[in-house]
Amino acid sequence: MTELVHTPLFGLILTLASYRMAIWIYGKAHSLPVLHPFLVASIPVIVVLPLVGLSYEEYRQQTEILSFLLGPATVALAWPLYRQLRTVRQVWRPVLITTLVGAALAAGISIGLAWWLGAPEPVVGSLAPKSITTPIAVEVVKSTDGFVSLAAGAVAITGIVGALLAGPVFRLLRVRDDRVRGFALGLVAHAIGTARAFEFGEKAGAFAGLALGLTGLVTALALPWLWPWIAGWLF
Amino acid sequence: MLDGLLILLLFQFLGEVVIHLTGLPLPAPVVGMVLLLLALMFNLPGGERIAEAAGALIRHISLLIFPLGVGIVLQWSRYQDYALALTVAVVLGTVIALVLVTLLLKWLMPAPPERPHD
Numbered sequence: 001m002t003e004l005v006h007t008p009l010f011g012l013i014l015t016l017a018s019y020r021m022a023i024w025i026y027g028k029a030h031s032l033p034v035l036h037p038f039l040v041a042s043i044p045v046i047v048v049l050p051l052v053g054l055s056y057e058e059y060r061q062q063t064e065i066l067s068f069l070l071g072p073a074t075v076a077l078a079w080p081l082y083r084q085l086r087t088v089r090q091v092w093r094p095v096l097i098t099t100l101v102g103a104a105l106a107a108g109i110s111i112g113l114a115w116w117l118g119a120p121e122p123v124v125g126s127l128a129p130k131s132i133t134t135p136i137a138v139e140v141v142k143s144t145d146g147f148v149s150l151a152a153g154a155v156a157i158t159g160i161v162g163a164l165l166a167g168p169v170f171r172l173l174r175v176r177d178d179r180v181r182g183f184a185l186g187l188v189a190h191a192i193g194t195a196r197a198f199e200f201g202e203k204a205g206a207f208a209g210l211a212l213g214l215t216g217l218v219t220a221l222a223l224p225w226l227w228p229w230i231a232g233w234l235f
Numbered sequence: 236m237l238d239g240l241l242i243l244l245l246f247q248f249l250g251e252v253v254i255h256l257t258g259l260p261l262p263a264p265v266v267g268m269v270l271l272l273l274a275l276m277f278n279l280p281g282g283e284r285i286a287e288a289a290g291a292l293i294r295h296i297s298l299l300i301f302p303l304g305v306g307i308v309l310q311w312s313r314y315q316d317y318a319l320a321l322t323v324a325v326v327l328g329t330v331i332a333l334v335l336v337t338l339l340l341k342w343l344m345p346a347p348p349e350r351p352h353d
Binding site for chain 2: 154
């Protein structure tokens with residue numbers, strides 16, 4: 001019986017069933033950020049793997065096909081980006097400046113804090129792409145010599161924290177412009193922030209989607225060149 | 236769906252070709268994404284066929300990602316020494332970035348043409 005655990009079917013069924021349950025809970029909870037499927041779907045997997053004696057490395061091999069699809073999923077981001085580029089032509093200048101400065105800030109602040117608190121190079125490198133959408137982040141982290149797991153988790157938690165705090169932050173800073181709300185959410189909190197932005201309205205959602213795409217693009221194009229220089233300077 | 240997936244895989248492969256030929260230190264899927272974006276802006280014939288496949292992949296991105304994320308818990312011994320640095324960098328870093336980016340946008344964004352609904 002135990003050898004049945006060591007087929008890809010086991011890992012895939014466990015993964016899909018956990019995700020299905022997580023989606024159901026997320027829907028029931030009206031998309032509450034703390035119950036994001038990324039977190040909820042992880043729980044059954046984290047409990048079951050040690051129980052049946054399956055190592056994390058073997059589980060990763062069993063679910064290889066899902067990781068492979070992250071490639072085409074990244075390419076697919078061109079579609080929403082293309083659609084949203086057309087809707088925001090009038091404000092391309094603030095959008096472009098904020099993307100460049102904001103992407104540098106989001107990455108720089110997390111790099112700086114982690115480094116200051118004594119994290120070693122691969123851990124800091126894993127946090128550098130934390131504000132960009134996960135499929136791009138797990139690609140970029142290969143060029144910053146970070147851990148894929150840590151990057152995926154940091155990205156998810158960044159999204160959740162950003163989505164949870166957006167309401168209070170916007171109230172405190174007296175932001176009523178949906179374009180500002182949406183763009184800030186998408187830039188800092190990627191897809192989870194974009195889902196939150198749609199609750200402010202269609203326009204906020206479109207700006208969030210645009211910010212998500214542009215920030216991912218800018219970070220992915222810049223960080224692989226800059227990282228050796230940053231790492232050489234810090235470590 | 237099938238056409239869309241084929242186009243996405245072709246562009247990812249094109250990204251691989253570009254990386255292979257130029258030796259650029261960039262992720263191949265990101266290069267594929269840029270090439271597809273350019274193709275769409277220059278009116279790639281049949282471009283709208285991507286919509287279905289792209290939508291399905293993006294909607295279920297969490298399914299593709301969380302098997303990587305569980306590694307944080309299952310390999311915690313690798314990260315536990317840096318728990319404080321990780322928590323502060325991720326949580327506080329996100330708050331600071333959100334505040335700064337919002338202030339920057341408020342300052343740069345021209346007043347909206349119509350009254351914003353609140």
